[in-house]
Amino acid sequence: MIYLDYAATHPMTPEALAAYAHAAALPGNPASVHAAGQAARERLEEGRARVAAALGVDARTLIANGGGTEGDNHVLLGVARAWTEAHGRPGHLVTTRTEHSAVLAPARWLAGQGWDVTFLQPDAQGRYSPELLADALREGTALVSIHHANNEIGTVQDTAALAAVAAARGIPYHTDAVQAPGVLPLDLSGWGVTFATFSAHKWGGPRGVGFLYVRRGTTLPPVTLGGGQEGGLRPGTQNTAGVYAAGVALTHAEEAREATFDHLTRMRERFLARAASIPGLRVNHPPDASPKVASVTLPGADGEALLMNLDLLGVSASAGSACAAGTMQPSHVLTALGLSEEEARATLRFSFGAATTGEEVDAAADALAQAAEFSRA
Structure with missing residues (x-):
């Protein structure tokens, strides 16, 4: 996993x-x-x-x-x-x-x-x-x-x-x-x-x-x-x-914060570069956001289906705040930024830690591409 x-x-x-x-x-x-x-x-x-x-x-x-x-x-x-x-x-x-x-x-x-x-x-x-x-x-x-x-x-x-x-x-x-x-x-x-x-x-x-x-x-x-x-x-x-x-x-x-910040920055950039080939993928977070988080929207996909497919492919991610999971409501954060409810429901959050490896983010980006293809089919 x-x-x-x-x-x-x-x-x-x-x-x-x-x-x-x-x-x-x-x-x-x-x-x-x-x-x-x-x-x-x-x-x-x-x-x-x-x-x-x-x-x-x-x-x-x-x-x-x-x-x-x-x-x-x-x-x-x-x-x-x-x-x-x-x-x-x-x-x-x-x-x-x-x-x-x-x-x-x-x-x-x-x-x-x-x-x-x-x-x-x-x-x-x-x-x-x-x-x-x-x-x-x-x-x-x-x-x-x-x-x-x-x-x-x-x-x-x-x-x-x-x-x-x-x-x-x-x-x-x-x-x-x-x-x-x-x-x-x-x-x-x-x-x-x-x-x-x-x-x-x-x-x-x-x-x-x-x-x-x-x-x-x-x-x-x-x-x-x-x-x-x-x-x-x-x-x-x-x-x-x-x-x-x-x-x-x-x-x-x-004690490891500065090194962690640099590592998370590299992991997010690597993940987004690998996922950039997914048709229609959009990034929601600003460039100077905390490197811990990557928020991406895949128009036309269903967020719940994406998460289920990712889980089957061995990747744990989320559709937003864990405290709001299961509410079936679009993210209030994303709609406040101007995303439509449909776009908010097609958005996933990937978040990284010091233990995250480059091989893992590559595999996760590839799994996202596969999950998006399934969801849009």
Whole structure:
């Protein structure tokens, strides 16, 4: 099987698997004061410290949680709760049409609760300009939430410039940066963001583990209630093994990031060059998108049939976000860029990892050509 779906999930690395097994064998609860509990606490905090070092932030600014979706919901719903309690009325949220469903779903829920939500329209390459954002801000804007790297087409936003627009108005800025670690450079402090969300399974850590960055001095209430773990912001016994393994995986991923970026760039270019002979094939991502992702449309083909045929030919790819798989709806990201529903349904995403080989991308491109021929027959 040729696995080209790294944007959906990165297989756990050997280092992460070993770290997980080591920490999972510890019997204690990290909140317990006895020796067994403190041994677990050491591994929990070492994992957090490793993630913080890789992200260039203070470990005390990271909340360990269950992943990107939980972090995105915590920011949007937590900020909304704080705003409503402080002002006695709903406020205004600015986000985009190409966000992950983990942001779009709570944004739409807030709209149903009386919040005014602005969904920014991207340009043809999926970008949002600082001028566009500035025009959308107004009195009563409580939060801006714009992803850093898009999960379907790889477009990378100028997060520092966008966050500066919000900061000039005293408005908190959140970015879903799930697709960045291990591939793209990160500078949370330099960017000036208030919140950022991450998910360990995107960089070779375990699934079901993530981190929410909350800039020091920022008020964010919890959205679940319980014990005092994670400073009271995310109650519940922490996933010690998951956090430790996530930290180990990210340490290795960041150490190799520049080499990985170059390798992914070569793999994507090789794949697209090989696939260029497929009649009608179009590329959707901009040239400077994250090299992790290649988005291609094959007009006249059926995306579901393409994926099934690719799977039979031994290639794992996707039609877009894994979180939207099975909905039978065309990608909201692609339609926001101007693709028709038919074109969006004829689009596939191939995503690469450090372990991807040139022979694999050649075979995948050849399989795509064969699958396209089957689908169009």
